[in-house]
């Protein structure tokens with residue numbers, strides 16, 4: 001009877017009662033992560049895609065807040081001169097010490113730069129437009145690709161996860177982020193040309209693995225701004241799954257105006273609209289990454 005039912009329903013996976021998700025695989029709920037006995041050392045994850053506006057910052061903010069909600073100590077690093085991550089978490093960036101000071105060594109101790117947020121367990125290293133000068137300043141530095149790694153090493157023992165929100169480029173800052181990271185998460189917008197440029201990104205990750213950071217892994221490809229009502233969105237997601245297989249995370253982030261609304265308010269969506277499906281999606285993403293071993 002159960003088998004008949006499962007066979008008859010397109011919404012059921014064939015092996016169990018887990019519903020099928022938008023990626024064409026079962027959509028698990030994932031268990032609430034167990035409490036941690038202690039904190040650190042952090043696993044460092046870079047959120048990268050040189051394409052602009054794909055959801056890197058939104059994902060960093062809301063994944064960070066979700067992991068913090070599950071008791072993980074989280075540090076989010078704003079690594080984009082636009083400072084959108086800082087703004088999205090309600091942090092003023094004018095005339096404050098930023099990541100730029102740590103890169104240039106005008107501040108030695110990251111604790112002088114780290115700020116806490118309105119979310120318990122979530123701290124931030126802010127950025128502002130000063131960071132746009134970093135490319136020029138770092139060009140003549142010795143071991144210029146490893147500067148962020150050396151900064152983060154000083155505090156990695158205090159956190160369980162460090163998320164680095166990259167700018168939309170594959171320049172020296174992004175190479176620094178990849179060199180400092182254990183894993184990389186690639187957000188992909190379910191829109192035209194989602195996959196354009198991704199080959200170059202993968203090539204960059206491969207080069208960093210080859211030359212600077214042999215153990216970096218691809219932690220997952222996250223489909224964002226998915227709209228199940230449009231054939232286009234579904235087709236793009238299908239193509240992403242064809243290209244990346246099991247590296248595509250089961251969790252898919254839907255398109256909703258709640259995100260821009262939350263950003264304006266300077267809080268994560270998990271605080272702005274905790275019951276909204278989009279907030280629930282990021283909590284699920286946090287659980288999935290714990291289940292996959294990407295996060296403690």
Ligand SMILES: Nc1ncnc2c1ncn2[C@@H]1O[C@H](COP(=O)(O)OP(=O)(O)OP(=O)(O)O)[C@@H](O)[C@H]1O
Pocket residue numbers: 051052053054055056057058059080084166167168224225226253254255256257259260261263
């Ligand atoms: N799932 C979503 N649904 C609707 N809007 C979204 C979603 N995710 C992000 N946005 C909005 O899309 C815009 C771009 O998102 P975001 O800033 O996170 O992308 P980004 O990849 O960090 O961009 P950039 O490359 O400029 O740093 C923002 O206005 C954000 O509020």
Ligand SMILES: [Mg+2]
Pocket residue numbers: 056057058080084165166167
């Ligand atoms: Mg951004």
